[in-house]
Amino acid sequence: MNTMTVNDFEAAKNPVQDYARSRTVSEVNVEEPFNVEEIFFSRTDTRGVIEAYNSVFVRVSGCSASELKGAPHKIIRHSHMPKGVFWVLWNGLQHGQSVGAYVKNKSKDGHYYWVFALVTPLEDGGYLSLRIKPTSPQLKLVEELYKDICKLEQEQNLSPEESAKVIAQRLADLGFPTYGAFQAHALHQEFEARRIAIGLPPFPDLTQSETLAVTSEKLRQELNNLTAEFQNAEILTANMKIFAAKLVVGRATINEIAKNYDLMLKDIQNHLKTLAVPPVDRGLWDAPKELSAYFMICASHLVTEMCEFFDSEKHHSEGVDWEAEKHLLDQLRRSYDLKSEKAIEFGLQSAMAIQRRTDFLQRMVLGLSTVRIACRVEAGMLRDHAKGLETIVSRLDQFHDEIEAHLEKIKLYVATILHSVEHPD
Numbered sequence: 001m002n003t004m005t006v007n008d009f010e011a012a013k014n015p016v017q018d019y020a021r022s023r024t025v026s027e028v029n030v031e032e033p034f035n036v037e038e039i040f041f042s043r044t045d046t047r048g049v050i051e052a053y054n055s056v057f058v059r060v061s062g063c064s065a066s067e068l069k070g071a072p073h074k075i076i077r078h079s080h081m082p083k084g085v086f087w088v089l090w091n092g093l094q095h096g097q098s099v100g101a102y103v104k105n106k107s108k109d110g111h112y113y114w115v116f117a118l119v120t121p122l123e124d125g126g127y128l129s130l131r132i133k134p135t136s137p138q139l140k141l142v143e144e145l146y147k148d149i150c151k152l153e154q155e156q157n158l159s160p161e162e163s164a165k166v167i168a169q170r171l172a173d174l175g176f177p178t179y180g181a182f183q184a185h186a187l188h189q190e191f192e193a194r195r196i197a198i199g200l201p202p203f204p205d206l207t208q209s210e211t212l213a214v215t216s217e218k219l220r221q222e223l224n225n226l227t228a229e230f231q232n233a234e235i236l237t238a239n240m241k242i243f244a245a246k247l248v249v250g251r252a253t254i255n256e257i258a259k260n261y262d263l264m265l266k267d268i269q270n271h272l273k274t275l276a277v278p279p280v281d282r283g284l285w286d287a288p289k290e291l292s293a294y295f296m297i298c299a300s301h302l303v304t305e306m307c308e309f310f311d312s313e314k315h316h317s318e319g320v321d322w323e324a325e326k327h328l329l330d331q332l333r334r335s336y337d338l339k340s341e342k343a344i345e346f347g348l349q350s351a352m353a354i355q356r357r358t359d360f361l362q363r364m365v366l367g368l369s370t371v372r373i374a375c376r377v378e379a380g381m382l383r384d385h386a387k388g389l390e391t392i393v394s395r396l397d398q399f400h401d402e403i404e405a406h407l408e409k410i411k412l413y414v415a416t417i418l419h420s421v422e423h424p425d
């Protein structure tokens with residue numbers, strides 16, 4: 001975990017040499033080209049001052065190696081970038097997080113180039129950034145989002161932190177409950193779009209972790225739906241009790257059935273608390289472990305590719321010790337692999353726990369169903385003495401059909417997860 005202090009953070013915002021301010025080149029709406037296969041590399045100290053870089057960074061930024069070395073990373077800052085995005089970036093790094101973000105940068109000529117950056121704290125201090133060309137349709141969405149946010153920042157004079165809150169809210173509206181969830185999705189989208197553009201075959205571990213993440217999310221939703229269904233069912237027993245109170249014949253029996261049904265329903269509701277996780281207000285970086293796993297796996301592949309790319313780069317930038325940089329990358333890859341393995345193990349363990357609890361739940365539902373059948377039999381016997389009971393019974397039947405359908409889906413999702421973990425290919 002990185003140990004950057006608040007002072008370091010302040011220093012990063014006020015670097016000794018303010019290169020960005022001294023650069024007066026105006027921005028022009030011309031894209032600086034680079035290939036989809038290429039990866040940018042840079043490593044900074046804890047203030048964001050560049051210590052190492054690769055030839056792609058030198059070429060595309062238009063800065064010479066000596067201009068980059070010792071310069072703050074904001075040397076390439078583009079005015080179309082919301083302040084809030086950089087607040088998110090530094091906030092993540094301060095929390096020891098790897099941060100994935102879309103960044104529009106400015107070359108020395110004032111041209112622009114978009115990257116998807118994966119920025120990571122290093123164990124021994126400082127940060128490392130790998131950047132790829134974003135090619136997924138998501139970039140368009142992000143461009144629009146950034147435009148809106150920059151406008152808001154200006155109009156409402158938002159602080160970077162306030163702007164970051166607006167960004168988080170906008171992402172939540174788009175279906176990403178936290179920035180952590182968004183970055184996992186974004187890195188995966190970009191990684192896959194790039195893989196297809198380059199013509200590489202799919203990575204089996206990525207396919208596995210995608211199945212795990214997507215199915216775990218569906219499973220969570222289904223468990224929440226089931227919980228909601230059981231909560232709504234309380235009205236059924238309430239209606240049954242009201243109905244029983246009006247009866248002349250069979251009052252005690254129907255009342256007893258309603259009471260039993262109610263008790264069993266409450267037991268099931270309690271059991272469900274061990275299964276379903278109610279949605280909570282999660283911090284910026286919170287994301288389900290299974291989702292983080294595929295973020296880590298993409299990151300690990302990217303790091304591996306970066307090492308290979310170093311070897312293939314024809315003109316290594318002067319003043320950079322490649323072996324030392326590769327060693328750092330290797331450490332980073334190992335830590336991504338370890339974290340993703342742990343996350344997948346967690347996904348497997350939770351699916352197995354859900355499987356056991358769902359089996360138990362199914363037995364409880366069977367018990368509940370017996371009471372429902374008793375109610376149906378009673379309705380048949382009471383006939384004209386209990387007009388209207390048929391409607392209650394058919395609502396109970398409908399409720400049980402819905403429960404069965406939810407349980408079937410839950411079992412299917414659990415089986416999919418177990419299969420994907422046990423048979424990764």
Ligand SMILES: Cc1cc2nc3c(=O)[nH]c(=O)nc-3n(C[C@H](O)[C@H](O)[C@H](O)COP(=O)(O)O)c2cc1C
Nearest residue numbers: 044048073074076077078086103105119127128129
């Ligand atoms: C490893 C690392 C990589 C970074 N990469 C970029 C980048 O590509 N473009 C950029 O504008 N800022 C980048 N930053 C963030 C800058 O340090 C800075 O926070 C940002 O440009 C905003 O500067 P400002 O708040 O002074 O305007 C990076 C920071 C770190 C630590």
